[in-house]
Amino acid sequence: MDGIEIIDTYKGKGYASLLLAECLKDAKTVNTYGVAVVTRKGAFMVGKDLFVKHGFEVVDTAPPDFELLVKKFNKKAPTPQFNGDWEKRRSQYGNGLTLIRADQCPYTVKNVKEISETAEETYGIKPNILDLKIIVDTD
Secondary structure (H helix, E strand, O other), X not given: OOOOOOOHHHOOXXXXXXXXXXXXXXXXXXXXXXXXXXXXXXXXXXXXXHHHHOOOEEEEEEOOOEEXXXXXXXXXXXXXXXXXXXXXXXXXXOOOOEEEEOOOOOOHHHHHHHHHHHHHHHHOOOOEEEEOOOOOOOO
């Protein structure tokens, strides 16, 4: 699953919990170590409350406000973590605005377009847009 989104009309009715329960059930049927999610306090991503309510634990953080949460099915399983070294990673993009996007979310194209237009029209900044093509599993 790439994300959970519930439109306002249906919020507070337990649908996100039902979707998450199905995700956890599916993960158990294929013998995974558990489920990991990235949350943040800012826009475009879900906060951690739903996951904490269902037994997920924060295992790592990344700037500016990302949190990696995990619900392990096997307590002896390795704990996932962010790769870190954020300043070195950031420096490869130079100065200015770099937007890194993946096509996992249907709103990405619209949001990146709006952010780019605002950056150019309001601030005179032409962003560099990078598209992620693949997700690499390092295990």
